[in-house]
Amino acid sequence: MATALSYKNPPSLTKEKSYQQWKNEVKMWQLVTELDIKKRGLALALSLQGKPREVALEITPEDLNVDEGVDKLIIELDKLFEKDKTDQAYAAYTAFDKYHRESSIKMCDYIIEFEQKYNKCKKYDMPLPDAILAFKLLDNAGLGESDRHLALTACSDLKFETMKAALNRIFASKSQSDNDIVTVKEESAFVGEHRFDRGRSSRRFGARNRMNRSFDQRNTQSKLNPTINGSISRCRCCDSKYHWFRDCPHNLTLIM
Structure with a gap:
């Protein structure tokens, strides 16, 4: 059975979140953590970095090691980082007013x-x-x-x-229409490619047949291959009945 989270570590104050958001996280953390209430102020102070940590270190451990340790730390941090309500309102308005959708969104x-x-x-x-x-x-x-x-x-x-x-x-x-267009284009390209391959194969096959006919026509006047067991023997390379493998124009050993 999985062990329940203890939430002993306090939330970190990072650049990715505002000071107000961090304060809200701290309130949530205090509601779920199993850490002793007297140790929470100390733990929160030790989790800070940079300027917030400097502020925290100005407070004595004895002042933080009490039930109100977190509140005392927040009061000192508010003096430096808490914005005036008017400033907060203007920041919220500016973020909303200047927000526009980019084409990639x-x-x-x-x-x-x-x-x-x-x-x-x-x-x-x-x-x-x-x-x-x-x-x-x-x-x-x-x-x-x-x-x-x-x-x-x-x-x-x-x-x-x-x-x-x-x-x-x-x-x-x-968006669905764009996907359909892409699908049609892909299918068209696929069909076109296969038509090209089939055409290329047909041309190769046709050239081979013409070669066979040309070679066989030259031998038409000659006698057919000998009959073996009642059937005319054929070339094992191209199945012609007018020559054998050793004389076949498709015999690679002859070409080489």
Whole structure:
């Protein structure tokens, strides 16, 4: 039976996550870890690197080795890394406002990321009217004029959920069409290649037959191969009844 995770190691503060995200991870970690509550502040301090670790080392071990050790450490880190609420709101707004879909990003992935960034804005009381949100989703999707017009035509109303469904539906079908085109091209190339191979084989076979006929016509006036057991003997190389293997034009030993 598998052993349950103990979650003794605290979450790391890395460049890939924001300070606020790390703080949320620390809260989750405290809810699931089996580490003694008095040791958590020390463990969290020792997990830090760079400037956060310098801040942690300014706190005495005695101050961290208590039930409130994690809270004391977070208070000191907040002084350096916690952004003002206004700064946090502006950062969330900027990330949302400047987000545009690149041509390499799938439409479904773009919509998911768009919603995630907008949800962060809503945490700071910055909701948008539904119609404006729908238009922003469309404008930032990186579409050409024809696709943009198609999306607007597909919407029965000016709501975000309607626009989202229209974009997903349109680009799911376009993706399928592109796959079908690729498949047809591959099949056409496959057929063309095999036609070329068959034509090349036919030309080789035809040339060989012409060679046989030419050689055999020269021997038509001569007598046929001898009869063996009631059947005319034939060349074991090309099956001709006018010559034997030693005289066959396809005998490689003769060519060499």
